[in-house]
């Protein structure tokens with residue numbers, strides 16, 4: 001057995017059409033997996049498929065809105081009817097609105113929880129029976145440094161990402177006997193469209209992160225490729241329920 005070989009595996013990445021999700025898709029595709037990327041924006045979906053195709057990765061995209069349970073269920077059905085099985089689910093779709101707690105409308109606050117946390121439950125639940133059919137599976141949930149820390153301008157984001165860690169532990173416990181491993185990845189500060197907006201909202205963020213991160217730089221999306229391959233491969237079969245920071249040391253610098 002090659003520990004990190006994903007040949008023949010089918011991997012679904014929500015929010016796979018940019019940033020961290022696309023980088024994880026590329027890495028798993030290079031390791032041999034067939035990749036399905038799913039996002040709302042069809043233009044970004046199409047563009048991402050071109051990028052993966054140019055690297056000879058077998059792939060397909062489907063439109064999904066992860067806050068809609070029917071849309072998630074349909075997505076999983078599409079994966080099964082097109083690829084015959086599902087082995088790996090990366091729950092990566094996420095969003096943020098930066099405001100002080102007292103300034104949020106309740107719908108905005110709930111929308112962040114729906115996108116970042118409830119969607120993970122919905123997609124995981126819809127995938128579970130197919131993992132059982134395949135005698136096992138892998139779920140990778142994307143958390144954040146805000147799974148660990150609070151944020152004055154991100155109460156909903158932090159609450160959702162803290163919940164990601166506890167949901168990960170609960171699913172890992174529940175499904176261990178079914179050979180489904182469920183782990184969370186906690187990225188540090190990564191240069192994507194999400195944090196480009198954050199640096200507009202909070203101009204000092206760029207230098208604050210550089211100073212606190214022991215390796216001295218922001219992360220690139222490709223810095224998340226290795227953990228995606230590891231946690232979706234046979235090499236991590238005895239690892240479940242963990243939350244692994246990929247942060248250049250940000251979280252261990254007091």
Ligand code: NDP
Nearest residue numbers: 015018019020039040041065066093094144189190192194
């Ligand atoms: P991006 O904005 O590039 O990616 C977010 C992705 O989520 C997009 O592909 C978007 O696709 C998708 N998405 C958002 N809402 C929905 C929805 N309702 N239905 C379907 N897809 C949706 O940013 P990142 O790559 O940075 O973010 C990816 C994940 O990483 C998020 O969970 C984020 O919280 C997390 N993260 C990022 C960090 C960073 O520093 N960048 C740090 C820690 C965590 P579309 O636009 O097509 O809907």
